[in-house]
Amino acid sequence: MATNTADYIWFNGEMVPWAEANVHVFTHAMHYGTSVFEGVRCYNTPKGPIVFRHREHAQRLKNSAKIYRFPIPYSVEQIMEATRETLRQNKLDSAYIRPLAFVGNVGLG
Incomplete structure (x- = not known):
């Protein structure tokens, strides 16, 4: 399966x-x-790239983590800015974005 990086x-x-x-x-x-x-789309428009329902996706990511009882240490605004900066750094004006938050403690048990 091909994957774009x-x-x-x-x-x-x-x-x-x-x-x-x-x-x-x-x-x-x-x-x-x-x-x-989350699965988020960014579309190229005449006014520039637009992330579809950006705030709703970022808020839902935080809410999902809260239900799972692990906090995301970034605000909705920080998540949104990180998304925009990732698009800028990668020179993308149209993209599928996959924000992922996970429990990262090393060790089992």
Whole structure:
């Protein structure tokens, strides 16, 4: 299955090169599926790129994590700005965006 990759990814609150966005094999989410995600579209318009229902997606991501009882340490506004910055860094005006939050403690038990 072909996968498009980005040059940069917002990872743990900072923009990092794609190859440096690594998760340890003992990360909790790898073993127990403790993660939440959204599927978001960005469309190219005559006024520039527009992220469809941006705020709603960012809020739902935070709400999903809250239900799962792990907090996302970023505000809705920070998540939205991270999305915009990721699009800028990757020079994208049309994209499918997959924000993912997960429990990242290394160790099992």
